[in-house]
Structures are given as structure tokens and as C-alpha cells.
Amino acid sequence: MAVTNYDISSAAYRKEGAHDYELSILTGMDSFAYIIRDRTHNRLLAYKSETLPANDQANWPDTINRIIQNDDKLRSVSYGNCILGWESERLTLVPQKLYDASNPRVYLEQLTLIGLEDDVRAERYQELGGELLFAAPLARINSVERRLSPLRTHHIAGGLLSAWGARSRRLSHQAISCSIRGSRIFVAAHRSGHLLYFNTFVFTGANDALYYLLLAYQQCGWVPSRVPLYLCGEITEHSELYRHFYRYVEDIRFCQYPTPPALPPELASLPAHLYFELLCLG
Incomplete structure (x- = not known):
């Protein structure tokens, strides 16, 4: 069964107001996550994230049906805007x-x-x-689109690369950026807005993820102790993965969205980089 990592909602969420809300979903590999935003007030109303074990991934249509059926914010709710972000290593x-x-x-x-x-x-x-x-x-992506009827479907890489590139242009610097979710690591390198490198990998442990991160530095000819690393996704300062990264990279920062949504009290303590990828879908 899927393992729930986060499931936080605001008391301000109202089903009858769903026509003013935007539902952004991220799935495709070993995770299922979404945020709900009040578009009128740019306010975050909910964040949920689940990890899908191997048997759930093998029975994908049944898993998606079960997740949606068991979630009262997804079951029989029609949102004003629904965007699907797809994960794929290809x-x-x-x-x-x-x-x-x-x-x-x-x-x-x-x-x-x-x-x-x-x-x-x-x-x-x-x-x-x-x-x-x-x-x-085809059967996987169709099963999600059929149940949720998204207005648009994007690969998660497009929004991330665009956001990371815009930050690099604004700061006029070079940096490695990295998204972590489930067992996937997506890495990119930018210099003054120019994309120099990107790749996505599936890792089985912290050492694997560290190897793929350092590979990006190596491919660019950069020294990890001199070039900052920006992180987003489900990684925190207290995680084993973060500690592995910090052994080699001195300057680690978390990604910040340019126009972050307002946070109600229930979500105020939730680190914004956790759902950065979902914000980039909009």
C-alpha cells in the first residue's frame, strides 16, 4: 500500500469553492503528490504526498483509482483548473x-x-x-488523465528547468539544481541562465544519489565546494541524503518560488521547497 508522507489541509478549503481552485498533481513513477491553491487569493489550501511501493506501481490503474477514490478532495470534485505533472526518466x-x-x-x-x-x-x-x-x-498516463481530466499535462522537467534557468539569469551566477522525490533525482546545471547539463536518475540509497549529484559537477568542471546547490522536493536538512550532500557541497540552499502562495496556519510550518515542483507546473 502507498505510504503517506504528508497530508495537510486548511480549514479554509471548501468543496463548493473548487471552481476557484487549482489542482496540481505530480506522478508517473514511485510517487503521487498534489497541491490545491485558491487562485483568486493565491493561497495554498492543501498538500498531500504518497510514496508508491513496487507492487502499487505494477498495478498502476488500480492504484490510481484507489488513491482517488479514498481522497475526498479528488473524488467527485471538479476544480477550476487541473494540471498534471508527469515524471519519466525517458x-x-x-x-x-x-x-x-x-x-x-x-x-x-x-x-x-x-x-x-x-x-x-x-x-x-x-x-x-x-x-x-x-x-x-500509454496505459499509465491515460489512467490518470481519464480520472482527473487535467487541462494540461507537462513533464515535470519543463517547469523545473524554466524556473531554475530564470533564477540563474536573475542572479547571473552558476549553480547546480536538484529535485528529489521518491527514488528519483533530477539534476541540472546553469550558468547565467544557460542550461549546461540535465539528467534524471533512479537511486537506491544516499550514496547513489550523491554519485549522481557529483557527476553533474564533474561534467561541468565545477568544484562542489565553490558552486552552490539548490534543492527542492522531499528532502530536508535532517535527512540522510542532505547530510551526504553537505559533506561535499558547502553552499546548499532550498529553492524559492518567485510568487509563493500565502500559507494558512495549518500549512505555515510546511517548508515551501517540498512542493516547489508542483508550483512550477502552473
């Missing part, structure tokens, strides 16, 4: 000048195995100067 970014929309599968097929049961989707990101392509099992 993705690539193709420069706009090199992209041929007639056959998007060919770009991913050169990097990884793409089966007939996979759906390949393309998203244009002007700020990234290219097309973000990702593959997802």
Missing part, C-alpha cells in the same frame, strides 16, 4: 532548429528503448530554446 531536449515534428519518437529512440505501448509527447519551451520530448506508458 526524456530529452531537442534544439528548435533540429526538431522535426513529423517523427518525435526518433529522438528518444536514439537514447533509450521506446515500445509500441509507449506514448511520446512533445512540449515547446521558448525559454529553453527547444522541444522537450518524453515517453510514458
Whole structure:
């Protein structure tokens, strides 16, 4: 069964006001998380996060149905806006000048195995100067979209790379940025807004995650003790993973969203970087 990591709601949440709310969901691999925002007042109303064990991932449609059916904020509630963020390790970014929309599968097929049961989707990101392509099992992504009817579906990488790039341009510096959720680590490197490196990995322990993080520094020729690391997702200063990172990286910061939502008392103590990825979907 899924393990609940966080489940915090505000007393201000009202089902009858759902037409003014935005539901942002993140799933696709070994996690399911969402936030609910009051769009009128830019106020966070709920955050929930679950980790999906291997048997739940193997029975994906049943798992998604059960999660939604057991959640009174998802079951039979129609939100004014619903955005789905998808996690997938099979993705690539193709420069706009090199992209041929007639056959998007060919770009991913050169990097990884793409089966007939996979759906390949393309998203244009002007700020990234290219097309973000990702593959997802068609039955998996359809099962979520059918139940939740999102207005848009994005790969989580697009919003993260855009937000991290904007911060790098604003500060005019170089940095490594990293998102952690479940057993996935997504890493990127920027210099003055220019994307130099990005990759996503599945890790089985803190040592694995540390290796993938230091690989990003190595690929850029950067010294970990001199280049800051920005973290988001479900990692805290008290976690084993954070302690491993801090042994090598002296300057660790948590990602901050430019226009964060207001927090009611029930959510005031929740670190904002936990749901940073979900804010980036909007």
C-alpha cells in the first residue's frame, strides 16, 4: 500500500469553492503528490504526498483509482483548473532548429528503448530554446488523465528547468539544481541562465544519489565546494541524503518560488521547497 508522507489541509478549503481552485498533481513513477491553491487569493489550501511501493506501481490503474477514490478532495470534485505533472526518466531536449515534428519518437529512440505501448509527447519551451520530448506508458498516463481530466499535462522537467534557468539569469551566477522525490533525482546545471547539463536518475540509497549529484559537477568542471546547490522536493536538512550532500557541497540552499502562495496556519510550518515542483507546473 502507498505510504503517506504528508497530508495537510486548511480549514479554509471548501468543496463548493473548487471552481476557484487549482489542482496540481505530480506522478508517473514511485510517487503521487498534489497541491490545491485558491487562485483568486493565491493561497495554498492543501498538500498531500504518497510514496508508491513496487507492487502499487505494477498495478498502476488500480492504484490510481484507489488513491482517488479514498481522497475526498479528488473524488467527485471538479476544480477550476487541473494540471498534471508527469515524471519519466525517458526524456530529452531537442534544439528548435533540429526538431522535426513529423517523427518525435526518433529522438528518444536514439537514447533509450521506446515500445509500441509507449506514448511520446512533445512540449515547446521558448525559454529553453527547444522541444522537450518524453515517453510514458500509454496505459499509465491515460489512467490518470481519464480520472482527473487535467487541462494540461507537462513533464515535470519543463517547469523545473524554466524556473531554475530564470533564477540563474536573475542572479547571473552558476549553480547546480536538484529535485528529489521518491527514488528519483533530477539534476541540472546553469550558468547565467544557460542550461549546461540535465539528467534524471533512479537511486537506491544516499550514496547513489550523491554519485549522481557529483557527476553533474564533474561534467561541468565545477568544484562542489565553490558552486552552490539548490534543492527542492522531499528532502530536508535532517535527512540522510542532505547530510551526504553537505559533506561535499558547502553552499546548499532550498529553492524559492518567485510568487509563493500565502500559507494558512495549518500549512505555515510546511517548508515551501517540498512542493516547489508542483508550483512550477502552473
